[in-house]
Amino acid sequence: MKNEASLSKFLIETEKAAQEIVGFEYEHEDEDSVDEKPYNPDDIRITQKFFSVSDVCRWMSSNPPTITIKPEFQRNFVWSERKKSLLIESLMLRIPVPSFYLYEDSDEHKSVIDGLQRLSTIHDYVSGEFVLCNLQYLGDSCNGKKFSELDQKYRTRIEDTQLNINILDANSPEQVKFDVFTRINTGGVPLNRQEIRNALANTSTMKLMKRMATSESFLLATHGVVKDVRMDAQELCIRFIAFFNAYDPREKILMKNKTISNMLDTCIQHLNTCNQQTLDEYFTSFEASMRKAAAALGKMAFIKPTERIIINKPLFTSWAVTLAYSDYSISCLEENQNKLMNKYKELLFSDSEYFNSISTSTGTKKNIDIQFASVLRVLEVLEND
Numbered sequence: 001m002k003n004e005a006s007l008s009k010f011l012i013e014t015e016k017a018a019q020e021i022v023g024f025e026y027e028h029e030d031e032d033s034v035d036e037k038p039y040n041p042d043d044i045r046i047t048q049k050f051f052s053v054s055d056v057c058r059w060m061s062s063n064p065p066t067i068t069i070k071p072e073f074q075r076n077f078v079w080s081e082r083k084k085s086l087l088i089e090s091l092m093l094r095i096p097v098p099s100f101y102l103y104e105d106s107d108e109h110k111s112v113i114d115g116l117q118r119l120s121t122i123h124d125y126v127s128g129e130f131v132l133c134n135l136q137y138l139g140d141s142c143n144g145k146k147f148s149e150l151d152q153k154y155r156t157r158i159e160d161t162q163l164n165i166n167i168l169d170a171n172s173p174e175q176v177k178f179d180v181f182t183r184i185n186t187g188g189v190p191l192n193r194q195e196i197r198n199a200l201a202n203t204s205t206m207k208l209m210k211r212m213a214t215s216e217s218f219l220l221a222t223h224g225v226v227k228d229v230r231m232d233a234q235e236l237c238i239r240f241i242a243f244f245n246a247y248d249p250r251e252k253i254l255m256k257n258k259t260i261s262n263m264l265d266t267c268i269q270h271l272n273t274c275n276q277q278t279l280d281e282y283f284t285s286f287e288a289s290m291r292k293a294a295a296a297l298g299k300m301a302f303i304k305p306t307e308r309i310i311i312n313k314p315l316f317t318s319w320a321v322t323l324a325y326s327d328y329s330i331s332c333l334e335e336n337q338n339k340l341m342n343k344y345k346e347l348l349f350s351d352s353e354y355f356n357s358i359s360t361s362t363g364t365k366k367n368i369d370i371q372f373a374s375v376l377r378v379l380e381v382l383e384n385d
Contacts, residue, residue: 044172099115
C-alpha cells in the first residue's frame with residue numbers, strides 16, 4: 001500500500017510538472033459520476049488489412065491523395081534523422097513495424113491517426129526527402145544514401161514490406177472514434193485526448209483551432225505562457241466553445257450533463273458540421289472575450305493571485321464565457337480594472353468555497369456553478385457605479 005501511495009504521488013507530481021511546463025496550473029478535475037453509454041459497442045467497425053509500402057506511398061502521392069497525413073495535426077515533435085533512418089533500416093532488415101490506425105470517412109478518404117510519424121517518415125524517404133545516417137547494421141553500405149541510391153534488393157524490401165493497417169469505418173458512431181483511439185494509440189509518445197480530437201477534426205475545424213490559439217488577443221489574455229506543443233492551447237480554445245454552447249445566458253448557469261472530456265469530444269463533432277460563417281462567429285466571440293478579459297483583469301487574467309503566471313483552466317473557462325455573453329465595453333472594463341482586480345482577489349482570498357472550486361474536483365457540476373457565479377459576483381462592482 002505504501003508503494004502504491006508513493007507511485008500515485010509520483011504520477012501526480014509528474015503530471016503537475018508536465019502541465020506547468022506548458023503554462024497550466026495542475027488541475028484536479030474530478031467530475032460527477034456520469035453513466036454514459038453513448039453507443040452500442042456492437043456498432044464498432046474496425047477492419048484489419050495488409051498493404052505494401054508501395055501501395056500506401058502511391059495513395060499518398062496521388063492527386064487527390066487517397067490517404068492524408070494532416071499537416072495541421074503534426075505534433076511539434078520532430079524525429080531526429082537517426083530515428084528516421086533506423087525505422088527505414090528496420091524495413092530493409094525485414095523487421096516488422098507496429099500497426100497503423102486510420103479513420104475512413106464516408107467518401108472512403110483515409111486519415112492517419114496512430115503511426116503518423118512512422119508513415120510520414122517512410123513516405124518521405126521513398127520520395128527522396130532525406131538520406132540515411134548512423135545505421136546500426138547497414139551503415140557501411142547504406143549511410144548517406146537516398147532511396148533511389150540503394151541497392152535494388154533493399155529498395156525491393158522496403159517497397160514490398162506489408163504494413164498492418166487497422167481502419168475504423170465511417171459507419172461507426174461518432175463517439176467511438178475518440179474512445180477507440182484513446183485505447184489503441186501506443187506509438188512512441190501516446191496521443192493525448194486533444195491530439196485525438198485534432199486528428200478527428202476536419203480541415204475547417206483544425207484551422208479554427210489554430211487560428212484561435214495563435215490570435216493576438218488570446219496570446220495577450222493568457223500572457224503568452226500557454227504552449228501548444230501537444231495541442232494544449234488548442235484544447236483551451238475548444239473548452240471555450242464547448243462551455244460557450246452549454247451556457248444559458250438568461251439563467252446564467254451552465255447546462256452540463258456530460259464530463260468535460262466528452263463535452264470537448266462532442267464539440268469537435270459539432271464543429272465538423274458547421275459552415276464557415278458559424279466558425280467565424282465562434283472566432284469573433286472568442287476574440288471579443290479575450291480582449292475583454294485582458295481589459296478587465298490585466299496581468300491577473302485567468303490566474304490565481306500568486307507570483308507565478310500560470311493559467312488556471314476553470315478560471316479561463318468561467319471568465320471567458322461569462323465575458324463573451326456580457327455587454328460591457330472594453331473601455332468600461334479598462335476604466336474599472338482596479339475595482340475588478342481588487343474584488344477578484346478579495347473573493348479568492350476570503351471565499352474558500354470559490355478557491356476550492358477552481359483547485360480541486362473542478363469538473364463537478366457544483367463547482368462549475370460556483371466558478372461561474374463567482375465571476376458574476378466580481379462583475380457586480382460595475383453595476384454599483
